[in-house]
Amino acid sequence: MAEQDQSLSAKRQIEAEARDWLMAVYAGKADQAGFHAWLSASSAHARAYRQLEQAWRDLPLSEALDVEIRRKVGARQRWFVPAALAASLLLCLGLGVAWKASTTGNEAGLAYASEIGKLRTVNLPDGSTVALGADSAMAANFSKTARAITLDHGRAYFDIAHDAARPLTVTAGNASLHVLGTAFEVWKGPSGVRLSVTRGRVAVGVNAAPAYVASLGAGEQIVIHEDGSLTKIAAFAEKDLLAWRQGRLVYRDAALADVVADMNRYRALPVKILDPKAGALRVTAAFRADQSEQVLAGLAASQPIRLEKSQGGVILRAKN
Structure with missing residues (x-):
């Protein structure tokens, strides 16, 4: 008993x-x-x-x-x-x-x-659509006069229905993005919040400041860091940026910490970077989202890093 x-x-x-x-x-x-x-x-x-x-x-x-x-x-x-x-x-x-x-x-x-390793397509009540990346989450609040979305973590591609009477604000970290009707991707990761616009215009605010600090048009990209600083507005390759929607991840001179953060959205057992020096390494790569094990092995062979298997996943450190 x-x-x-x-x-x-x-x-x-x-x-x-x-x-x-x-x-x-x-x-x-x-x-x-x-x-x-x-x-x-x-x-x-x-x-x-x-x-x-x-x-x-x-x-x-x-x-x-x-x-x-x-x-x-x-x-x-x-x-x-x-x-x-x-x-x-x-x-x-x-x-x-x-x-x-x-x-x-x-x-x-x-x-x-969305679940780890799975994408989601969300149809919002106003006719907008959102493609959620793997292991991502967002909350939305719609009223008669305004539309608001918060990206909690991960990435999302927004195709927003035009509604002049109800402007939309997307909040991610310390960034607030203001639109009427446009299409853009928001990515939230170790480097901060990245905005990439594919159609229309998006105004960028930081730390709830009353004035916008930047305005982006189609083909333009910016990163808002945690300290509120911004990168210069730059062009981007839309095909590479949105490759994740077809199951591929593409990086050009990206921080290893950002690459690993994306990998973890497809892995049952995560990779953890314990050394900031290793996380800051720059990486250029393109691979299927389900190929992270092969990519990690390749990085260990070509970069000054070492991998350690643990019960909870993989630990990544810089070589001494």
């Missing part, structure tokens, strides 16, 4: 941990290395997580990992918080309660996430 009680207690503990991880993943707050270490520690962990994720998908307002909630909110509650929604849903899952949200509000809070 005591053994049965211990077994049940262990099972409940694993289920509780799985709920915590699922909430963190879809709120964009998960420590990826810790998450993958937990998954690989036990087959019971992986099984509990898969079962909970399937239950998440089966919720009435969840379709293919896209979560939608509509509700009335006051002016001071405009921003939708993914973590709050995730907590509510997971509480319902933990209690075994069927839950359904109201769809009568005049504002819509929307949260979307």
